[in-house]
Amino acid sequence: MNFKAKAFAAAAAVALLSTGAMAQDIAVIAGSVEDAFMDKIKKGVDDATAMVTANGGTVQYLRTQNYENFGPDLVTLINQAVAQGVDGIAIPVWVPDAQIPALQAAREAGIVIMQYNSGLPVMGDVGAINYFGSDEYAAGFGGGKYLAEKGAKHILCHIQVPGAINLTERCRGVTDGATEAGAKVTVLETPPNLDGDVTGTAEAFKAAFLGDNTIDAMVSCADFGAAAGANAVEQTGAKIMVSAFDFSPASLDRIKAGTQTMAIDQQPYLQGFLATSMLFAHLKYGTNISTNPVLTGPAIIDASNVEAVMAGAALGAR
């Protein structure tokens, strides 16, 4: 491993020398081409690329094909960027065990790392200069507090993949945020065979709503959970605030129609835009943001701002 890392570092150094290294070349590494969320990040990267190229730099946008072999695929992309002699890499850290050694080797080769979207807890190990993204706990905290302040007394927090650490963190945040504002939270974990199944999840909510009539709000960790929640509310006729992490165009329509109270957004556009442009500015002008990490969420979407979000969504940025 160590020899391999050194070999890469040497190769990178040679590559760096041979390209002249004056043109601030950046590689932005992102998730699967099949992931719609990544399209919003790409919109941010694209907009930042216009600024970078206007100032003599280049941006390469590298994506994995899917999430099946994710750790090794990411390492391949990192090594590819290093071999091409880039000056900076902007990357989310999803698989720390696989990515950190490769990123450390890149750093030893003089490449600046900018982190976005994921991996805030391992930022120190990565040695990134800054982080643009959300914090699952903080996002949950904001959402829980919002619902409690809107009058919720008993919130149901829905986890669609039992045991997933990031989702557990979200509901832990919801619990703490709501408790602080005087509300109670019950976590509902639906079995994995209901993941993505709106009808099954809606019926699970219906049972929960009927079983405990003190529930007056729900927040799902999945955006389809809001569709299921709205349906369960329609079926039971209960007065329950429906909300979810992330959103789809249908969520925005529901917020506009009043059948969904809010969605918790992490603004992926900003993550892509800021990570790319700030990495370039650091390389070219030596700038540093004194806020570190920079949280792009939670941004609550509700009736007060849904029109603006819809306009942004139509342009591919929300």
Add this chain to the structure above:
Amino acid sequence: MTQNREGRSSGMSFGSLARRPEAGSLVGLVLVYTFFAIMGGAVFVGAPGWSSWLNIAAEVGIVALPVGLLMIAGELDISVGSVIPASQMTAAIISGHFGLPILLGIGCGLGVGLLVGYINGLLVTRTTIPSLIITIGTMFGVMGLTLGFAVLIAGSTSVFLVPTPLTKLVLGTFLGGMFNVSIFWWIAFAIVIYFLLHFSPLGNWIFALGGDRDSARNAGIPTRGLTIWLYMLSGFAAAFVGILQLMTYQNAQVATGQSFIFNSIMCVVIGGVILTGGSGSVIGIVIGTATFAIVNQGIFFSGLDPNIGSIIIGALLLAAVLSNDGFRALALKYSTKKG
């Protein structure tokens, strides 16, 4: 073969009862319902509970019926998991994104199901590759195409559609506020497929196909055409569920439907269909679907940990396979005694 024909058993002797393929699954249904009726109380036994598991059963049941026919004929269909999003995305893009007439969108959505079924059937009959592998292949192919076209045409993986009042009424309403209209479609599918399997000559052909494909072909049964036809039926049913979901939730999503793959196979197996083909019944599949749905939903009414639901479903599945073998052995013993 005749052991699977409905309405042929004379008398109600233990032997004829045990020989019925759904005997074991009926015991499972009664046990499971009783358990959750006690645990879930009045709400589960009342309209909310019934609507809850029937709504689930209806969607998975419409897919499970033709998948069951295929399994009786000795084949599998994994591609249903991607036909559901493909059909609803097709309909949503045509009628939602482009604003064309809704019937055209629904027609094209159902057409996608028939087409995928046709391709599955063609590949299964023209190659020697197992249908499991072929339909996994078509599943991924269709998934990729759905995603690609959705992003290319609509620029999003989730497309919105507002149904007309009539289509909403027929395909996506909750009667009495709780009972999804899909329940009636499930009943309709069950009746049609019941007559198909148990009263039409096609039924015998399907059993023969699963029993021994070569003998079936030698006996003059058009095995190729029949297999293609069965795959088209399962593609159509999956597409139909996609349309039902679209009309109910007014939103087509690329990532929906995967849960139907295992759920439909589980319903069929719990319903007493033997995995190697050649045996099974429509009543059994309906009972298996109901059992599956009752466990799935009962767990949320009972206040038990939802993970226990998965354990019960797993146990039921194994019990179903074991009891199938047991009942079959029993049935064979009785028939040899008679002979």
